[in-house]
Each structure stands twice: as structure tokens, then as C-alpha cells.
Amino acid sequence: MRLFWILSMALVSLSPASAETLITSLSNHRVLINSNYTGTSIAVFGAIERDAQTIARATGYDVVVTARGPRQFLTVREKQKVGPVWVNQEQQKFPQAPAYLSVLSSRPIEETTSDQLRQRQKIGLRAIINAPDFTNDRGDGEDKEFREALYRLRAQEGLYLEDERGVTFLTSDIFRASIPLPATAPPGEYDVQVVLLADTVILASTITHFELVKTGFEEQVGAVARDWSLLYGLATALLAIAFGWLASVIFRRD
Structure with a gap:
């Protein structure tokens, strides 16, 4: 038993540590909404720290910033014209859909990630909307039209958006992004996830928060x-x- 413990400790000591560390910060953690509020933006600043043995990667880094607003219970209904009136037909419920969703990246996500990685880690607007737990799955893709309808309606309101050039590298290790918040963004707590990638591999990830508050x-x-x-x-x-x-x-x- 003692020999097993010594070997386990030796393996832990020999396991490589993370080569890169991601440090992020927001320009504001609390946004006040008053009668003159017309929308704003939250700046995301990030820095990549490498240990002494790690040199800069030849291919460079990629960053994806995902902001999610408070969860809402949403229902999308399909309308059909019957005679002179429109009536509701089928409907699809989204129990935990984010009221706001934006994805900002330093390059097109398709170029920086694989299909499997996007689906598994829910990276990118389409990957989040098409995830099985985004709604009550009907199976055989029967809810695809409802997912597309929700995305289209939210995008028209400026609440669902994706910007493949929304993250700017100021230097090779320092980047900045700006999360736009329209006046229609609901109050509540927002989560901001920052993912660092290189060669389609996730190196580090951080999550921070800010809040929209009526005053x-x-x-x-x-x-x-x-x-x-x-x-x-x-x-x-x-x-x-x-x-x-x-x-x-x-x-x-x-």
C-alpha cells in the first residue's frame, strides 16, 4: 500500500502543468439601467501567461468569448393561415434558453475548432442553439425549424449575435473584446466565458460575471x-x- 502511494505521488509530480494561464477582466461588473438607458457595451480584457519553459506557439492563439444572459422559459409557436385568420399550430418549448447570447471570436470559429469540439464544448452560436439540452428534443431533427425560428427572432431584436472578428489581439499575448448590450437586454446576471485555443485544442478557460440592474x-x-x-x-x-x-x-x- 505504501509503495502504491509513493508511485502515485511520483506520477502526480511528473505530470506536466498547464503551459498557458488565462487572465481575464471586465470593464464593469454592474450596469445600471435608468430612464435614459439606450444600451451599452462591456469590454473584456485578457492576458495569456506562459511558464518559463513554454515558448510562444508558432501558429498563435485564438480566443472565443461567449456571453449568456439570464435564463428564460420561451415558447416558439408555428402559425398557419386558415382562411382570413392566422392560428397557432405546433409549438416548441425552450425551458432554459438564454435571454441574451453573443459569441465573439478572433477568427471564424470553423477555422479554429473541429466539429466534434464545437458540439462537445458548445463553442459557437450554432453549437449552443443546436445542443440537445437547449430544448426538449423531439428526435429526428423535428425541432430544427423551431430552433432556427428562435435564433431568427432573437437576432432581429439584437439579442442573439455572433461576430467572428469580435476579439482583437493588441499584442501576441493580450486581447480585447467588446460585448454589445442593446437596450432590450433584460436585467439580471450575465455569464462571460473566455476560451483560449491553439491548433484546435482548448488550452484554458475562465468564467466571470456582470449584472444589469434597474435603478x-x-x-x-x-x-x-x-x-x-x-x-x-x-x-x-x-x-x-x-x-x-x-x-x-x-x-x-x-
Whole structure:
């Protein structure tokens, strides 16, 4: 038993350490949303550190930055025209779909990764959307149209995007990326994953977070609507009635 322990410790001591270390930082970890908010961007800074025995790789490095927003329960419905009206037909539920999803890379992802790596590690927008756990899989690719519809709708809103030149290397070891956040991006916690690759192999990965937070009057209204939903609904209805009555008085024709 003692001999086995000594051999195990020897193997651990001889195992090679990671040659590269990835260090990342965000320009802001908390974004405040007020009445004048029209969108913003979060800068991602990264540095690649090598140990003393590791020299720079001849092929260089590649970086993929993936930002995911808070999870939402989404339903995509297929509409079909029956006579003069449109009616809902089949539907597909996405229980844990990110409300926001962006993928930024230093080069086209197809050039820096293999198909197997993208599918296994969910690298790239298509790999994430087509992952089996992205929705309730129907089998035989029957949910493909619903996945494409979700991507198309979110892309039109600026909430799902991919930029194959979104990461810029300032030097051979220092890079920068900018995550665009439109005004429609929902509040909540966002995860930012940075993956370092070389020769289609993942060398290192980091995950950090930032938060979108409503502030001021918007935060108070949201808190009342969430915590006092019945009272908020009654107050909204009464306010609408009051404004309607006031408008009828002002614009009354004698």
C-alpha cells in the first residue's frame, strides 16, 4: 500500500502543468439601467501567461468569448393561415434558453475548432442553439425549424449575435473584446466565458460575471409590479380610467 502511494505521488509530480494561464477582466461588473438607458457595451480584457519553459506557439492563439444572459422559459409557436385568420399550430418549448447570447471570436470559429469540439464544448452560436439540452428534443431533427425560428427572432431584436472578428489581439499575448448590450437586454446576471485555443485544442478557460440592474423609478415600479401584482394591476386600471375621463373633459365639444 505504501509503495502504491509513493508511485502515485511520483506520477502526480511528473505530470506536466498547464503551459498557458488565462487572465481575464471586465470593464464593469454592474450596469445600471435608468430612464435614459439606450444600451451599452462591456469590454473584456485578457492576458495569456506562459511558464518559463513554454515558448510562444508558432501558429498563435485564438480566443472565443461567449456571453449568456439570464435564463428564460420561451415558447416558439408555428402559425398557419386558415382562411382570413392566422392560428397557432405546433409549438416548441425552450425551458432554459438564454435571454441574451453573443459569441465573439478572433477568427471564424470553423477555422479554429473541429466539429466534434464545437458540439462537445458548445463553442459557437450554432453549437449552443443546436445542443440537445437547449430544448426538449423531439428526435429526428423535428425541432430544427423551431430552433432556427428562435435564433431568427432573437437576432432581429439584437439579442442573439455572433461576430467572428469580435476579439482583437493588441499584442501576441493580450486581447480585447467588446460585448454589445442593446437596450432590450433584460436585467439580471450575465455569464462571460473566455476560451483560449491553439491548433484546435482548448488550452484554458475562465468564467466571470456582470449584472444589469434597474435603478431609480424603474426599479421601484418593477418591485411593486413583482411584489404587489394585484395592487399594481388595480392602480394601473384606475390610472387609465382617470386619464380617459380627463381627456374626455378637456376635449369635450360643447
